[in-house]
Every structure is written in structure tokens, then in C-alpha cells.
Amino acid sequence: MPRANDTVAALLEELADLLAVTGGADSFKIRAYDKAARAVAAYHEDISTLDAAGIGQIPNVGKSMTAKVVEYLETGAIGALEELRTRIPPGALQLMEIPGLGPKKAVTLTKELDVATVEELAAAIEAGKLDGLPGFGAKTADNILHGIELLRRNEGRVLIDTATAVAEEIVSALSQVPGCVSISIAGSLRRFRDSIGDVDILAAAEDSAPLMEAFKALPAASEVIGSGPTKTSIRTRRGLQVDLRVVPPAAWGAALQYFTGSKAHNIRVREIAVHAKLKLSEYGLFDAETGDLLVSQTEEEVYERLGLPWIPPTLREDRGEIEAALRRELPALITEADLRGDLHTHTDLTDGVSPLDKMVAAAIDRGLEYYAVTDHAPNLVMQRMTTEKMLAQRAELRSLDAGSMTLLHGTELNIDPLGQVDWDGDFLAGFDITVASVHSHFTLSSPEQTQRLIRACENAYVNIIGHPRARMIGKRPPIDADWDAVFEAAAATGTALEVNSFPDRMDLSDDLILRAKRRGVKFAIDTDAHSTRHMRNIRFGIGTAQRGWLTVDDVINAWPLSRLRAFVAAKRS
């Protein structure tokens, strides 16, 4: 089951959206619901274990919010939300999913055009029904269509953390079913792709029936798409398809290899089998002539019999891993255990939700050797940072006892359209390390963005470029730049590029990591945590880094602190 915190946060968020749509509340009230939702989601305690007094301790959760949370915990619903749901035009919430379309326009469109779905809206715009609607000119129509296109491109795909949560819950439930010998996540989720179309789960059992029955009966299954003895597909309430395949225990390794993919990788592996007069299927590796089963128990055996070492799932994309494996030159991929520090994190001094001491304690729990606090710099005006606040935080941080973990004081600077950042060199020199990121002007031309990023790299006090493409998966496309030119500048100046672990960023992406690595760039794999709850996201960054073939030597926060300090010092000198 998902944490009650997440369920309640989703309900409060929906309340905020509905209030916005109905226009029955001022913007501050709407924001209050949004803030409460975020605080509940990020709160370290499970709210289902708290009483009303405990719930009231959550920041931004006051009397009214506490009552709603308690109501949910006691009855499973929030009356005010149920009531609002009946009052809004059907479809308005769905239209708000379109990037660029907010509550006001969404409700106008549902009322004036009588459209309830994204498809109907697209059809209405293409039929010219927007003409003459006040406030909706030709540009707006274009923008909405573009937003719909963005949405469609992501259609059916969910963020990796959503898919992981669903998959882990199902694996955990099915592993309890009698007769289940093995069970594992397979498919693109096992390969850590940055967004997931459907979830594949593989189980081994002599008799598949109990597993299939249990799978179909899961609370998460809102619809059974199809079901047979070896494969059953369900759809969750949120529309995510989950496939369960059950194979005999003896076929486990071959099946896991087969169902992990990618398709391109498997084709290459099967070609190798064919050349060796073998046949590979999900049931095992067979002698092509006699049909005798050779191996099938483990993935390692299957690869080994084909003359290959075991290939990590994150590399299985036919991007050179087969050749590298044949040469016995697979990279020693970085793992979460290799990371010694986190170099991009926030606190509640800016837009984080956890205070400094809580974040530091969570970092110590991760077993980190060093930890940088990098709150937003003043030019991101909405965060209301000031030089004074920054210095006060530094003093507080210096006074904290983090045991054997070293605390670093940093900041996340804003790269302006010309590549300048918030402070001058004298002030920047006071930071142990800095991240610099694009937070505005996302639509500059490619040459302008390229220059902007190169200038930032050339700043002696910029150590890491944060989430370099500034994309938000499903919401905002990446900025356009000549990335190879940026990579050359990063490598030449000793500026690391970030692999941001936030599920909706996953930035850089695997393909660009590969390209950057070839040009000698170094990387920082960071959480960008805004809450202690976000520390776990590091696994997604690690998965992405592995897909980019990164090793310990490529990643500055896998280095000992002395080497990291030398990296920073070298650029400043």
C-alpha cells in the first residue's frame, strides 16, 4: 500500500485544483492547500500513526487541514472534496493536465465549447471552434495544440518513481503467494529507463494459477486486460499497465534475460546464439539441432554459455555493450554504495520542506562522507534568498555536529540569459562548492543557450551545472543547445555536469551522458532533495548514470573529499 501521506497529499492537491477551477477561493487559499499537500507528502512520520495533535505539528497544516486529514483517516474520504467533485464541469481537471492550460482557461473551454476530454478539445480547435472566443487568439490555439502534443508524446508513460512504487508493492504482495519461488521486476523498469510505458514483473512457480489469481485480485488492479496461464495483464486506476509472467523455476534465468530486454539487446544476443548453432528463448538456451536444453537457471549461465560475461540490465540497449562484453571490457559501473557525497540539496530556507538539521541527519543515515547544502540564490526571486540569510545559514551549518560527515556550504546559482550568475567572485569564493542551473528563459535559441551554458562553465566559481537540460518530463521540453560544444567547455574548464535524480528531471539523460563522457566530462550524481523523503531518489540517478556507462572515476561525488576539494581548487586557481 502507498503511504497514507501520499494518498492524502494527492487528495489535498485535488482539492487545490478544484478550488482553482470553481473560482470559489482566493489564490492564497488554493496555495495553502498546495503547501499542505507538499508538507504532508514530505513529512517524515507516517500520518496514519499520528493523532490530531501530531498531524497539527506538520508545517502548513492548521486546524482545517488537520480536520480533513483526520476525516480521511477515519472514513477514507474527505467530504469537502466529494462535494466539490460534483460541482466542477467534467473534464476540466483533465484539460489542466495540458501544459500551458490553467484552471481559468480550462473551465472556459469546458463551458463554452462543451468539451470534456483532451481529444475533444483537440478536435474542437482543429475545427476552428476557438475562433471568436474572447481571450483565445490564434497563438493560444497553437499553444494549446502544442501542449496537447507534449502530453500525447508522454501518453501512457509514467515517471520512474511512480512505476517503481507500483511494481514494488505488487512484487511484495505476490512474493507471499504460496508456490512463488522467485519474483523480480523486469522490462524497462529493471533497466532504469527514465520513463516507463508498462511494468513487467516476472515470477517463477511450478503452478502459475495461484499467482495469477492473486495478481488479478490485487487492490491495485482496476481492470484485467487479459489473463492466461503464463501471462496476465492488468491496468491500475491511474492507467498504468502491469504484466505478470510466470515461468517454471528451472527457466528463471532465461526468462529474466528475455523479459528484461531491451528488444535490440535481445536480438543481438539471439544472433550470437544462432551463430553458435544454439537457440535462445524465454525457456532456455537450447542446442539448435538436437533441441536439448543447455542452460536456463540463471542469467549468468545463459550469458556465459554464449561466451559473454553477465551484462548489467542498465547497459542492455545494444549501445556497444555486446562488443564490450566480448572484449571483456564492460565498465565497472558506479553503484549507490560508491557515492561518498551529495552535492545538490535544499532546506526549508528556500523551497525545501525539511529543515537543515533534519536534512543533515538524513544524509548521515545514508552513510555519506560529505554533504553539500545548496539552497537557491537570490535571483530566483520567488525564493526570497538574501546574502544575509545565506551567511546566517553558513554560520548555522558550521556549528552543526555531523559526526564524521563533512558538511559543505554551497548554493544553487541561477544562470541568466547571458550566462552570468547571482554573486560576484569575491562572494562566491566563500562557498565550498556551487551548482549553477537554468531556471528561466527556456526558449532562447540554440546558439544563445549554448553561449549561456559555456559562459557559466567558464565561471571559476561554478563547479556543477545542475539539471543541464532543464526539462520536466511530460511538462517542459529540454532547452535547445549545441550539447557537444557545451560538453567541450565543461571538460576544458573542469565543470561537472549533473545527473539529477529527481524523477521528473532525470537530467542529464543517458544518451547525453554517454556523449559527454566521450568528451572527457566529469559528473555529479545528486538528489536535488527538497525533503528527507527525496534522498531515496538517488537510485534513479544511479540507474541513469549506469545507463550512461559511468564509473567511479567519472563521478566527482564518488571521489574522496580531498580529490573533490582539489577539483574545486583547480578551477579557482
Add this chain to the structure above:
DNA sequence: GCCGTTTTCGGCCCGACTGTTTTCAGTCG
């Protein structure tokens, strides 16, 4: 609706950008 070292009212993240407007509304971060 939340909050408080300017505290029980009166603020609230606030400015940029875009497109539609002739002075502003909507959306976003």
C-alpha cells in the same frame, strides 16, 4: 487556509513572460 522575534489581523514566493490586450489576465517557476 496558515501563520506569528512587526503575532490574532493582514499578510501570504513575486516577478517574468505571453498573448491578448489598449492596461491586463493567465500561467509558470
